[in-house]
Amino acid sequence: MAEKRPLRVVVLGGGFAGGYVAKHLFDKNLGLDVEVIIIDRNNYFVFYPLLVEAGTGSLEPRHCTVPIREFASRSELLMGEVTDLDASSNKVHFKLCGDDTVREIEYDQLVIALGSVTRILPEKICSGVTEHAFEVKHMSDAVAIRDRAVELLELANATDDPEEKRRLLHFVVVGGNVTGIEVVGELEVFVRGATSMYANIKPEDCQFTVIELSPEILPILPKQLIRWSTQKLEERGIGLWTGKSVKEVHADHVITSDDTKVPCSTVIWTAGIAPNPILQEFKDLALNSHGGVDCEPTYRVKGHENIWALGDCAGVPGPDGKPMPPLAQIAIRQAKQVAANIAAAHRGEELEPGDVSVLGILVPLGRHQGVMNFKGIRVEGFFAWAMWRAIYLSKMPGFGRKLRVLLDWTINCFSRRDYVQLGMNPNATREFKGPDRG
Numbered sequence: 001m002a003e004k005r006p007l008r009v010v011v012l013g014g015g016f017a018g019g020y021v022a023k024h025l026f027d028k029n030l031g032l033d034v035e036v037i038i039i040d041r042n043n044y045f046v047f048y049p050l051l052v053e054a055g056t057g058s059l060e061p062r063h064c065t066v067p068i069r070e071f072a073s074r075s076e077l078l079m080g081e082v083t084d085l086d087a088s089s090n091k092v093h094f095k096l097c098g099d100d101t102v103r104e105i106e107y108d109q110l111v112i113a114l115g116s117v118t119r120i121l122p123e124k125i126c127s128g129v130t131e132h133a134f135e136v137k138h139m140s141d142a143v144a145i146r147d148r149a150v151e152l153l154e155l156a157n158a159t160d161d162p163e164e165k166r167r168l169l170h171f172v173v174v175g176g177n178v179t180g181i182e183v184v185g186e187l188e189v190f191v192r193g194a195t196s197m198y199a200n201i202k203p204e205d206c207q208f209t210v211i212e213l214s215p216e217i218l219p220i221l222p223k224q225l226i227r228w229s230t231q232k233l234e235e236r237g238i239g240l241w242t243g244k245s246v247k248e249v250h251a252d253h254v255i256t257s258d259d260t261k262v263p264c265s266t267v268i269w270t271a272g273i274a275p276n277p278i279l280q281e282f283k284d285l286a287l288n289s290h291g292g293v294d295c296e297p298t299y300r301v302k303g304h305e306n307i308w309a310l311g312d313c314a315g316v317p318g319p320d321g322k323p324m325p326p327l328a329q330i331a332i333r334q335a336k337q338v339a340a341n342i343a344a345a346h347r348g349e350e351l352e353p354g355d356v357s358v359l360g361i362l363v364p365l366g367r368h369q370g371v372m373n374f375k376g377i378r379v380e381g382f383f384a385w386a387m388w389r390a391i392y393l394s395k396m397p398g399f400g401r402k403l404r405v406l407l408d409w410t411i412n413c414f415s416r417r418d419y420v421q422l423g424m425n426p427n428a429t430r431e432f433k434g435p436d437r438g
């Protein structure tokens with residue numbers, strides 16, 4: 001009699017969603033005899049909530065990553081680029097990193113967790129973003145923003161032209177929701193904190209502006225917290241231009257929707273995300289109007305018995321019927337249900353719908369201040385900031401990682417932030433140019 005082989009689950013993307021599914025598939029209570037293979041272009045995933053801190057010097061960049069082999073240690077990792085899906089023959093096509101050969105792997109069950117990309121508007125709506133703006137999405141972005149700020153401080157210190165100095169030290173953030181506000185809050189601390197080391201720069205030479213299309217910043221929060229955050233940021237001299245967008249990004253200025261020319265030399269683009277565009281190459285998959293994988297509430301992809309999707313790349317209706325938002329806290333909880341449903345499908349049992357909604361939103365504003373709306377409890381100030389740190393420290397996987405982050409934070413209490421330019425991204429040190437997106 002032929003030996004029964006384990007169920008083979010291939011997981012595309014080893015981020016928050018894919019990584020946690022891979023882990024949960026081995027949960028004892030599921031009782032699965034399973035072989036899990038993760039395909040990811042990196043051998044780590046980015047712990048996004050700490051990425052902004054890594055980009056603004058309070059955390060060593062590598063400390064906001066989680067090694068996939070360590071995190072999902074019972075799974076196999078293929079470090080490579082997923083290129084195509086042939087659902088009719090249950091095969092995924094991919095290229096291993098550093099090798100152009102297209103390989104294929106067969107699956108019994110497939111999990112799609114390929115995440116999202118920064119939403120770049122079409123050129124006719126806003127031009128120049130790809131060429132000149134920085135993203136906050138990859139590890140290299142965090143390093144590039146820090147390098148850029150250091151370079152501009154050096155250039156500004158060497159100029160005696162006050163107008164040129166103001167332009168060099170004007171940082172514009174497009175998008176005033178959670179990521180944009182976190183970026184501007186931390187960047188202001190980083191850049192103004194560095195000025196004491198420069199004889200020719202005063203803190204007031206540095207300008208920070210957020211441009212947000214909605215009538216208010218942080219539209220995801222209740223009014224009381226919006227008002228508090230707005231006041232605190234404005235007191236620090238951060239410009240909040242709401243009800244406006246940007247229509248052109250240039251190397252040395254932006255043009256806003258009301259035709260104002262704003263001299264600046266750094267534009268950081270945090271105006272939304274979109275599901276991974278590789279999904280459009282997967283001809284057998286139905287996508288929703290946002291480009292996300294169209295799923296049943298059980299995470300099963302519509303029209304497929306053995307394909308599942310979750311996280312930022314999936315459109316899954318939540319308990320209120322609306323698509324679940326693209327958040328790590330959502331992806332992590334979705335993952336448990338996806339693993340359970342894969343086990344149920346394997347045994348021919350009934351599937352359970354996902355019942356995941358947002359628990360809370362925490363936004364650090366820099367200078368030990370933050371806002372928090374957690375299960376309806378609204379908190380502002382130091383306590384909200386401390387809660388933010390405590391919660392994300394507790395969520396960071398692995399004792400060693402936790403310790404590294406804690407040590408970085410502790411060192412920061414007693415010493416200056418790290419103003420070293422790492423120079424890993426060649427374009428970040430090129431004048432008036434955005435980062436390399438290769």
Ligand SMILES: Cc1cc2nc3c(=O)[nH]c(=O)nc-3n(C[C@H](O)[C@H](O)[C@H](O)COP(=O)(O)OP(=O)(O)OC[C@H]3O[C@@H](n4cnc5c(N)ncnc54)[C@H](O)[C@@H]3O)c2cc1C
Pocket residue numbers: 012013014015016017018039040041042044045046048049050051052080081082083113114115116136137179276278310311312313326327328329330331
């Ligand atoms: C700056 C920032 C701060 C954030 N802060 C918070 C926060 O405080 N709280 C919160 O809940 N959420 C936060 N989020 C959102 C959260 O990070 C995402 O919702 C979460 O990462 C989604 O998980 P995912 O697995 O779907 O995607 P990801 O974690 O992005 O994982 C996708 C994986 O797929 C891989 N991949 C993509 N394409 C390919 C390919 N073609 N081939 C191989 N591999 C591929 C990537 O390498 C990656 O590892 C933040 C996001 C950002 C950008």
